[in-house]
Amino acid sequence: MAARDALQARLEQGIDQLGLRLPAGAVSRLLDYQGLLERWNATYNLTAVRDPAEMITRHLLDSLAILPYVHGASLADLGTGPGLPGIVLAIAAPGREILLVDSNGKKVRFLREAIRSLKLEGVRALQSRVEDVEGQYDCVTARAFASLADMLGWGGQLLAPDGLWLAMKGKRPDDELPGVPPGFTVRGTHALSVPGLPAERHLLVIGRTSAGSLDGAAPGDALH
Numbered sequence: 001m002a003a004r005d006a007l008q009a010r011l012e013q014g015i016d017q018l019g020l021r022l023p024a025g026a027v028s029r030l031l032d033y034q035g036l037l038e039r040w041n042a043t044y045n046l047t048a049v050r051d052p053a054e055m056i057t058r059h060l061l062d063s064l065a066i067l068p069y070v071h072g073a074s075l076a077d078l079g080t081g082p083g084l085p086g087i088v089l090a091i092a093a094p095g096r097e098i099l100l101v102d103s104n105g106k107k108v109r110f111l112r113e114a115i116r117s118l119k120l121e122g123v124r125a126l127q128s129r130v131e132d133v134e135g136q137y138d139c140v141t142a143r144a145f146a147s148l149a150d151m152l153g154w155g156g157q158l159l160a161p162d163g164l165w166l167a168m169k170g171k172r173p174d175d176e177l178p179g180v181p182p183g184f185t186v187r188g189t190h191a192l193s194v195p196g197l198p199a200e201r202h203l204l205v206i207g208r209t210s211a212g213s214l215d216g217a218a219p220g221d222a223l224h
Helices: 002-018 026-044 052-064 086-092 105-117 148-158 174-179
Strands: 074-078 097-102 123-127 137-143 159-169 184-192 201-208
Touching (some): 002 026, 002 052, 026 052, 026 086, 026 105, 052 086, 074 148, 086 105, 105 123, 137 148, 148 159, 148 174, 159 184
Parallel strands (some): 074 097, 074 137, 097 123
Antiparallel strands (some): 159 201
């Protein structure tokens, strides 16, 4: 338990530094998810991050940093890998329908086990290429799995007319901005400070050019 206590302290400190208030039991469930990922990772190589404390920082807190920008009743997490940020967001802000998409069979098997063991309601995992996914979602998340041009080219049809696309990046991707396809516009670029992580993190908020209702929305306006 001492190891889990140390991880919990790191996680709670990071959540506090991010200025977030999570539902009762969320911290424990996030640690359960981290433990499950750590166990599966030993066999299935789901993530290059092996150290449990680094998983707290690089996976959990990195995912939680975008929570204030999450919008709407439905979310698709594209190229989710082992559930980042999708599973973290499902635990931290339950109540929306979440689709986790990845083309890797090992990762999708892990996702389904995580959904089952963590009892994540309204969350499902789909093994698919992004371009083959159907439906539209109020929020689409993607954690640096491709360029902006490729992300939107493959999955732009999944964004609802008034939806928000949250593209998680490391360094500010100024060189990718000219590649944003017609019909989409960058609503904002936000430098994120992830507790314990010295590397740069940026979030690009993208919407459809025809939807003006959310232009200029502040992070706090997009919580629900």
